[in-house]
Amino acid sequence: MLFNSIVFLLFATLFFSIWQFTKSNITFKLVLLTIASFVFYGWWDWRFLFLIILTGLIDYLAAIAIAQIPKYKKAFLISSLLANIGVLSLFKYSGFISENIDQLLGTSLNNQINDFFLITPVGISFYTFQSMSYTIDVYKGKLKPTKNIIQFFAYLSMFPQLVAGPIIRAKDMLPQLIGHRKVTKEDTWEGFRFIVKGYFKKMVIADNLAPIVVTAFNNTMVADSSLFWWGAVIAFAFQIYCDFAGYSDIARGLARWMGYDFPDNFNHPYISTSLREFWGRWHISLSTWFRDYVYIPLGGNKKGKLRGHINMWITMVVSGLWHGAAWTYVMWGALHAMFLSIERVLRFPTEKFSNQFLRFCGWLLVIVQVLVAWVFFRANSIEHAFEILKVMFSFKGSLSLGWGFDGSIFMLLIILREIMIYMGIDKRINIKGTKGVFAEMIFYALLIAIIIFFRGNGSEFIYFQF
């Protein structure tokens, strides 16, 4: 089910109408949340519900076993991890792995894989990671396992964030599910703001930038204009940002309406003045997941400088692969790792500039690196990406960004917004008192009207495929 569909509107209306009657009856609340989440997920393809239930059951039992039989806790953890990684490998990577083996050895493994396993279930990377963090945290003693199976599935399948995050840690979410959470008036208003902003980002900005990106990247001929490609990559950078941040905002808003709190997932990443800062602002729930469950367990930077770089490279490449089963994603991760390594060695740029000019230079360097990496993320193949980069850095061709009048308006909107954040203008705009409240109400009312009349052609959220 898509957030930007009429079916979801009906689903959410029905869900919240019943939700308000759950009051302090926690069991009823959790059962309702679990059933609703299964309906939400099954709407896409009910056949894949068994995957969440299967991996969920394994993790639920493994966590209890880890706590109750500490002697074999490693074995239980390994079986839980194997189940999750196995399911992920089978459904997400079997096609990619077999294709590469076929190319290398001239075999025909790919043809022998059942079509069913070549379908990547929506959100599989999100819920398996969420589930894995639960057993790992129990293993490390950071979390006590829950014996309430409904509570566990309510956490694992929670519909606002089930298919595209943010990835919520069990230690943050399970305590919220146990206790009675009163939805305060602030929650209602905050949730409303998150939801409206989220829909605006997705339906007005991302969906209206999509045609620019599709025209550029889906064309079999690579356009021979440098400026056109810079324009297309900038459009993609904002499309993916608004698409994903929009989803996260809607998820956070819906959670607020249930009385739950999801962490911030995006914090204006394109104003970063260092790549390190960028990764602290982009897809925060995933970055921190990789930091805590891959980078740090590998030793982080505590085992010497070289080992620190190697660990970082491993983390970034795996993160690239997490996004998709293709070499372009691996390359995207590797490029970020390379840029981060250079930044670490040179200690430039940094997020703490006192000089405005240097701050701008740092920002420019970061944005160019991020854009170059996005080319690999969006291109159809590595060769395609190199062709695009060749044109981008040839500085030739027509002097058109290829946005057209419509695209330029939406680009201008989002760029101006980010400039305001970069320069801190948004903090200076502070209308206090009744006037401020009224201005905010008009602002959100206008946003709703704009979402309705200026929405782009509805499409799936990009991160569904990951």
Added chain:
Amino acid sequence: MDKLKQNIWITFLMAIIFIVILGSVLPKNPDKYLKDRFWAYKVHHKKSYNFIILGDSRTYRGVSPYDIEQVLPEFRVFNFAFSNGGLNPAIYKAAETRLDIKTDSTIILLGVSALTINNLSLPNEQYIQELTRAKEEVMERMYLGTYLNYFSSVTPTKVRDLIEDKKPLSNYISIYHDNGWVESEKFPQDTMEAMPFYVKDFELHTTNYQLVDQLCEQINQWTLRGIKVFAFRPPASEPLISLEDSAGNYNEALIKQKVEKAGAHWIDINPTLYKTYDGSHLYKSQARKFSKHIANEIKNSL
């Protein structure tokens, strides 16, 4: 009610006011919602009729059930033609499900253009696509299409044109009727517009006489069951008719002979009598004139 909750309601109220204002000022996009609704309704509604029309876009734009019903008031007429619609078993079967066999007299009217008896239209893509559409999408299109048209999305360019009062250089007006007819107008007129598409199609495929034989077999079965079958060649511009004859290998005399032998009545048309806007589709006024002619021909032979 506490103040913040009250704020949400006031915001919604203000949003409704903005929506009503913008909705009445901004241009609509009937070619999305009303068109979507039209096709969903055409394929998925359950009503039955005793007069069904089959064919391609020349037929669904060119034959108005209203005018046929005026001449033949005892019939409930439905235009079941599709874009690139082929005359083949899939569509015959679908048409039969719409036919009200309980009535005394039932009629099937066939618009036999070169493209309807051609391998290109064999898959009946538009019909199949609509038939296999997800249930919830069909419901959305059928029951919300009319209302969603009010909330048509616009682009900044459209708003700019509205402010500058810029008239479009060309316009294609389609009014979608529940009886399957699309009342059409287009300006400026360009009677050669459709030609390149037909040239391209005929380069790939010409009239398939096996399909004509299959059609005759079906006509034979229908007539044996008491269903009256009428057929005609949809009007088009003179150059297009010649192209259809030559490049499309459309032998009207032979097709007429075969169809009549199978039991159908062939209605002769003078194609030059009716004006098209693009060479292949009739203006709405011409479609009505043409439909009356067809209806009168049928009336005379009943």
